[in-house]
Amino acid sequence: MMNVERRSLLKGMALGGIAGVALSSSGLSLANSVLGRHVPAQAASLALVSAEVASSAFVQGLQAGPAAPPLQIMPAALDLMTLQALQQRLGSGQPQRLIGLLDDASAALLIDLARSAGARVQWLGQHSSGAGRTHHRLLSAQTAHGCALQLGQQLHTCGQGFSLHEQRLHTLTPTLQLASARHGQASDQWAATLGYALSVLGSTDTGQAPLVASRPSTLTGTYVSFSIEV
Amino acid sequence: MSQTTANTLLPRGVDASHFEQALTQFRALLGDENVLVKDEQLIPYNKIMMAVDNAGHAPSAAITATSVEQVQGVVKICNQFKIPVWTISTGRNFGYGSAAPGQRGQVILDLKKMNRILHVDPELCTALVEPGVTYQQLYDYIQEHKLPLMLSFSAPSAIAGPLGNTMDRGVGYTPYGEHFLMQCGMEVVLANGDVYRTGMGGVKGDNAWQVFKWGYGPTLDGMFTQANYGICTKMGFWLMPKPPVFKPFEIKFDNESDIAEIVEFIRPLRIAQVIPNSVVIAGVLWEASTCNTKRSDYTSEPGATPDAILKQIQKDKNLGAWNVYAALYGTQEQVDVNWQIVTGALKQLGKGRIVTEEQAGDTQPFKYRAQLMSGVPNLQEFGLYNWRGGGGSMWFAPVSQARGSECDKQQALAKKILNKHGLDYVGEFIVGWRDMHHVIDVLYDRTNPEETQRANACFTELLDVFEQQGYAVYRVNTAFQERVAQSYGPVKRKVEHAIKRALDPNNILAPGKSGIDLNNPF
Numbered sequence: 001m002m003n004v005e006r007r008s009l010l011k012g013m014a015l016g017g018i019a020g021v022a023l024s025s026s027g028l029s030l031a032n033s034v035l036g037r038h039v040p041a042q043a044a045s046l047a048l049v050s051a052e053v054a055s056s057a058f059v060q061g062l063q064a065g066p067a068a069p070p071l072q073i074m075p076a077a078l079d080l081m082t083l084q085a086l087q088q089r090l091g092s093g094q095p096q097r098l099i100g101l102l103d104d105a106s107a108a109l110l111i112d113l114a115r116s117a118g119a120r121v122q123w124l125g126q127h128s129s130g131a132g133r134t135h136h137r138l139l140s141a142q143t144a145h146g147c148a149l150q151l152g153q154q155l156h157t158c159g160q161g162f163s164l165h166e167q168r169l170h171t172l173t174p175t176l177q178l179a180s181a182r183h184g185q186a187s188d189q190w191a192a193t194l195g196y197a198l199s200v201l202g203s204t205d206t207g208q209a210p211l212v213a214s215r216p217s218t219l220t221g222t223y224v225s226f227s228i229e230v
Numbered sequence: 231m232s233q234t235t236a237n238t239l240l241p242r243g244v245d246a247s248h249f250e251q252a253l254t255q256f257r258a259l260l261g262d263e264n265v266l267v268k269d270e271q272l273i274p275y276n277k278i279m280m281a282v283d284n285a286g287h288a289p290s291a292a293i294t295a296t297s298v299e300q301v302q303g304v305v306k307i308c309n310q311f312k313i314p315v316w317t318i319s320t321g322r323n324f325g326y327g328s329a330a331p332g333q334r335g336q337v338i339l340d341l342k343k344m345n346r347i348l349h350v351d352p353e354l355c356t357a358l359v360e361p362g363v364t365y366q367q368l369y370d371y372i373q374e375h376k377l378p379l380m381l382s383f384s385a386p387s388a389i390a391g392p393l394g395n396t397m398d399r400g401v402g403y404t405p406y407g408e409h410f411l412m413q414c415g416m417e418v419v420l421a422n423g424d425v426y427r428t429g430m431g432g433v434k435g436d437n438a439w440q441v442f443k444w445g446y447g448p449t450l451d452g453m454f455t456q457a458n459y460g461i462c463t464k465m466g467f468w469l470m471p472k473p474p475v476f477k478p479f480e481i482k483f484d485n486e487s488d489i490a491e492i493v494e495f496i497r498p499l500r501i502a503q504v505i506p507n508s509v510v511i512a513g514v515l516w517e518a519s520t521c522n523t524k525r526s527d528y529t530s531e532p533g534a535t536p537d538a539i540l541k542q543i544q545k546d547k548n549l550g551a552w553n554v555y556a557a558l559y560g561t562q563e564q565v566d567v568n569w570q571i572v573t574g575a576l577k578q579l580g581k582g583r584i585v586t587e588e589q590a591g592d593t594q595p596f597k598y599r600a601q602l603m604s605g606v607p608n609l610q611e612f613g614l615y616n617w618r619g620g621g622g623s624m625w626f627a628p629v630s631q632a633r634g635s636e637c638d639k640q641q642a643l644a645k646k647i648l649n650k651h652g653l654d655y656v657g658e659f660i661v662g663w664r665d666m667h668h669v670i671d672v673l674y675d676r677t678n679p680e681e682t683q684r685a686n687a688c689f690t691e692l693l694d695v696f697e698q699q700g701y702a703v704y705r706v707n708t709a710f711q712e713r714v715a716q717s718y719g720p721v722k723r724k725v726e727h728a729i730k731r732a733l734d735p736n737n738i739l740a741p742g743k744s745g746i747d748l749n750n751p752f
Contacts (some may be wrong), residue, residue: 080388080609104619105612108277112322112389115274115329118263122270124277125364126621130530135677139277139284141270165679169269169276171238172285172334219249221526222619222675229270 039192042229044199048076048086048100048110056219057188057212059100061195064210069200075104080136083109090117097229099198101127101191107224112229123147125203125225127194129218132183133161134190140166143202144227152178156207158189188212191219201227233620239290241314241335242741249290252311256293259303264603275321275329275338279623280709281674281686284417287330287708289316292338298463302423304339305461305586308738309421311676316740317461319361319394322386325623325671326398327708332742339461347439348464352377356414356440357464358433361393364608368392379469382406385602385611387543393465397455397673398705401660401667403602405559406470407508410455415439415466418454421734426460440466443559456705457726459733470605473559477569478600480585481576482550486513488581489641490634492552493659493666495579497632500661504568507603509556511637512595512658514540515548516671518655519617520610526619534649551597557603617656620675622685625712626692628701630666638669640701647695648672650687652681693717707740720752727752 047062054075062071076082089096090113102110114121122144126137134155136146148166156163161183166176189212196209240249256265266272267290268514275289295301308315316336321329331338345362350371359368365381374377382402384395395402396409406412413617416428429445430438443449454460483492492511499505515535528539531612535721544551558565558572576582590596598610615623626644630636637659645655648670672692674685693713696702702717715723726746 026584080607083388083609103616104621105615108324108615108621109389109612111274111277112329115321118271119274120268120270121273126271126677128620128675130526137677139273141268141273143270148285167284169272169288221524222621222677224621 014075031096038055042095042097043203044071044097044099044201044227046089046096046100047071047073047198048098048102048106049073050106050223051075051077051104052103052219052221053101053191053223056193057192057215058219060212061192061197061209062099064192064196064207065199066205076100076102076110083113086110087117088111090114090119090147090228095230097227098224099201099227101194101198101223101225104222104224107226110228111224111226113124114226115230117230119230121228123198123225123227125194126222127190127225128222129190130220132185133163136162136164136194138164138166140168142168147197147201148176149178150206151193152176154193154197155190156180158187158193160187160190162190185214188215188218194225198225198227218223237250239335241286241290241337242333244311244313244335247309249313250597252293252307252313254412255307256291256304259307260293260295260300260351264294264296266294275331275340278328278330279325279621279676280327280707281622281624281672281676281682281689282709284330286334287327287332288334289308289331289338290335291685292340294340294343298417298419298425301341301419301461301463304424305419305421305423305738308337309736312316312736312738313337314738314741319397320364320389320391320396323398324386325393325625325707326705330708332708332711332740336740341461341463344463347371349654350375350377350379350469351440354441355379355469355471357392357465357469358415358440358464359391359393360464361462362391363393364389364391369607371603378472380404380406380472381605381607382412383605383607388601388607388609392467393462396465396467397462399455400705401662403506403508403510403555403599403660403690404470404506404557404605405506406468407660408472409467410452410487412468413451413465414441414443414468415464416451416462416466418460418462421736422462423737425463428454432563440468453729456744458730458743458746461739466739473561475562475565476557476559476604477565478555478557478587478596478603479572480590480596480599481554481556481582482585483552483554483582484544484550485557486551486641487638488552489659490638491579491581493632493634493637493661494556495575495582496556496661497664499572499575500632501663504571505556506559507557509554509661510599510658511661512555513641513655514544514549514551515654515656516614516658517553517595518543518547520598520613521547522613523547523617523652524619533652535654537571547583549584550583553602555596555599557600580717614656614671618654618673618675620677620681622672622674622676622682624672624685624689624707625705626670626672626689627703627705628668628696630668630701632661632664632666632717635669637666639699640696643695644668644670644692644700647691648688651684651691653685711742712745712750723750723752
């Protein structure tokens, strides 16, 4: 069964052919959602990933991005030593951008460290994956403009069912709500797509996430994605 | 409640022009770098765990002050433009509202940069700190100076701070675990800019501010906790002398129905101070989560986790249905005598398996529990957020008598309501001297709107049903502050609002905190 959001999504795809559809109660137009990356974020230098994520297609997606110098990928777990090392890094005064996909507990700590360090957070996503569907709840800044829509478009192209909800700080209502009721085979494509979206966040890149081959096990569960700049 | 323009979120009752003027004055007072208005600067202040929309708790700005004089300047500007300001110290109040403001549009006053340890007295065992000091910072200071002192803190120990935790009447796990009881002397910036010191703090040349709580005349310290009558800029508190011997232990009980007997067994030992610390009685899912167990390891079915799975987890992880953590402190002789009393009482009870530190070794969750009971910071308890995942967490914390029948009743009631809403009972009891803080983490998946709605309904029902039974919570997240204030009756609220009118007539300090807001009809 196709729900209203999916019908709108398909209609948008058919009409525009460029970028899916935005169901925006705040009145942002489709064009505005695609354009307007005013201040590009700097290229990410470090990606923090949970142990399960380290072997997933998320990393493939990250690596397909045009990061220069090459992105360092670091598995991160919830412990005091890791935390202190990150705290030091965030407070080093060295301009840098951290991206990644962590478990909920580690992410709760990291985001709060970022706040205390006075870092800027362009993207904060809560994700869940299971039973052939994924859900994405995003809090994004103006500097990540259009990124959520691009993610939604690529998720739609993947063929898996998904829902995506994007909220901006200054608006009361969601700026973007997309959904597709399809039930596809469990796949890691969403993770590759998300990884790619994060790696190109804030750039003018309009490329596609790499297509991933089917894997023996897929990345399921709940995770938090982020882009943090100091 | 709040207003939005095309691109700007404004505080309640403040127009864009006045807000801009206030920001200009904040910049002049604090410097540009301490006035945050960009969305990417404010997003980290808006990561909430409550089952409500982020938009309801979005700040219009965040400002950071570095001195008492700057805080005085901030309240002056806020009075001039009627700007509501939500103060945080470290802002690590996870599950109670995090760093986000209580109401949409409030300006956050972040005191993280006021982070000086002003004084630690190793002889009198006292400390005086600013709001941004973390427990880890204080722990490092004590270690570095080789001071024979021990801290008491809540579980997010390393990153939380003593001032914020005490002002919110948080608890820890050592003999000094009732933190507000150990507080001694506050400095508070009032809404009119006056700097008020409680206890002996107002006496010129006094040096007893951190050792004698009461001073002269009315003692007002408590009035400033969980309240919005002032901004606490310094707080004194007592530290426990590090004992020569520390003996942590656990007692595992196999059945959920054992709770009443456990409490009856513990209470006399606790009141008589044989066991001097805030004992914890933790349920199986709390324990499992803190030793890195995820729900998805056992089931992918939605809803409450069946009892059969709980039993399986208990078996797999070698846990009790209830796990009691306590410790003995003192000289070897004192500890030996008290150990005999404890083991004798347990023998008389006829159930429960004791685990000592030697037996537990480095295993979790014993290790982190022992660390908490001996003032060593760690982050192990964050594992709770990975049990169900999805970033949803709300503490439901009703108080009860330290009586077996009461705890039994509360646990059964809470589990029934949580399970009805498809959620799990993830709870523990913290044993005060005569009370129990029954702390339940309502964990849910925020990526699932339906589950988020259920969690909100569940929390509402927990408050309602517990209130019908004569119970109330001692603390709550910012989305439910007004509801909980109702539980405590209208007279209390009238008094609180009368004080608010007297001290903060412009309603600038954290309106809504604990349900105190001059927009309310009291």
